Amino acid sequence: MRNYSALLFASGLAFLLMVIAWQFTIGGAPMLIGNAILQQAADELGAANLVTSVVLGYRGIDTLGEIAILFTAATATSLVLSSISGQRSRPAPNTAQSGTILISSSRLLFPLLLTLGLYIVLHGHLTPGGGFQGGVILAAAFFLPLLAVPGHGVNHSGLALVEGFSGAAFILIGIIALFQGNAFLQPFMGHGAMGSLFSAGTLPLLYIAVGLKVGAELSGLLANLAEIGPAHPVAEISVETQSVKGSAHQ
Amino acid sequence: MIWVVALMVIIMLTAAVAVLVVESHISALAATSAVSLALSVLFVVLKAPDVAMTEAVVGAGLSTLILALALHRILQAQPAGEDNDA
Numbered sequence: 001m002r003n004y005s006a007l008l009f010a011s012g013l014a015f016l017l018m019v020i021a022w023q024f025t026i027g028g029a030p031m032l033i034g035n036a037i038l039q040q041a042a043d044e045l046g047a048a049n050l051v052t053s054v055v056l057g058y059r060g061i062d063t064l065g066e067i068a069i070l071f072t073a074a075t076a077t078s079l080v081l082s083s084i085s086g087q088r089s090r091p092a093p094n095t096a097q098s099g100t101i102l103i104s105s106s107r108l109l110f111p112l113l114l115t116l117g118l119y120i121v122l123h124g125h126l127t128p129g130g131g132f133q134g135g136v137i138l139a140a141a142f143f144l145p146l147l148a149v150p151g152h153g154v155n156h157s158g159l160a161l162v163e164g165f166s167g168a169a170f171i172l173i174g175i176i177a178l179f180q181g182n183a184f185l186q187p188f189m190g191h192g193a194m195g196s197l198f199s200a201g202t203l204p205l206l207y208i209a210v211g212l213k214v215g216a217e218l219s220g221l222l223a224n225l226a227e228i229g230p231a232h233p234v235a236e237i238s239v240e241t242q243s244v245k246g247s248a249h250q
Numbered sequence: 251m252i253w254v255v256a257l258m259v260i261i262m263l264t265a266a267v268a269v270l271v272v273e274s275h276i277s278a279l280a281a282t283s284a285v286s287l288a289l290s291v292l293f294v295v296l297k298a299p300d301v302a303m304t305e306a307v308v309g310a311g312l313s314t315l316i317l318a319l320a321l322h323r324i325l326q327a328q329p330a331g332e333d334n335d336a
Contacts, residue, residue, distance in 0.1 A: 129300065130300070136308055136312050137307060139312070140307075140311060140312070140315075218312065222316070222319070225319040225320065225323070
């Protein structure tokens, strides 16, 4: 039975790949849309970072798909992890102390990482970076104190709230564009002066929504992965080396 | 510029081989992270700072973190008496 399902899956995958290979003309003329976008994007969208005007302006619906994929993956992971932890008895809450270096450096790095992540999210339409990169940095910023002080709880419902609202805001901005007579997710609200913080219409708003969503999602995922373990890896390694030393003495 | 590229390629190849030959799993993870970090420098040289930032943040940071946490949980799930080589 299992072999048949594997065979079915493999043949379906092969069919998909064949369809894709059929569509592409290999070694044909290069796509012409790249040049058109390069010439028009600055006038049409007013974003200093051309990559952002492609990611959110011309290919906004692809970004929506990307967010949906990330959401599905994070949800599936937390589902699997919670079912595993439900089967086992929950270990005692961790009281192990992490090292001084980790604790004090997490205190030092937390505001810096927060500032950097917010800067990258807010300046996504001006400088390289944007919602995805800044969101991952935000998630790392919120995970670092969790690593330093284990047993520190995570407010999962708060994270879910942030995630849901930012995801809804992304779609809402797209629907408002529809009501204004434009295409779904087409930027509106004027261009502003190119290179200033308030420019490029709705692109910064979309990137703020993406950044918050990615940050909340990934910090929830990392917390889910780390929370159940009684000790973080550093403590375990130190215990192992001690036992090795002890056996060498004998 | 060509020296930067050559250096980065050497670092990447060394780290990629190290992933395969190194004994401890956590060192292999660190080497994977080093491959991504050198690759992000290569992306900067190729004038793709957006991709470089994604590679550094996701490839070197996040995925290594997720793999390390998964490794930690695998080691935890093993029975105490069982021999593990991590």
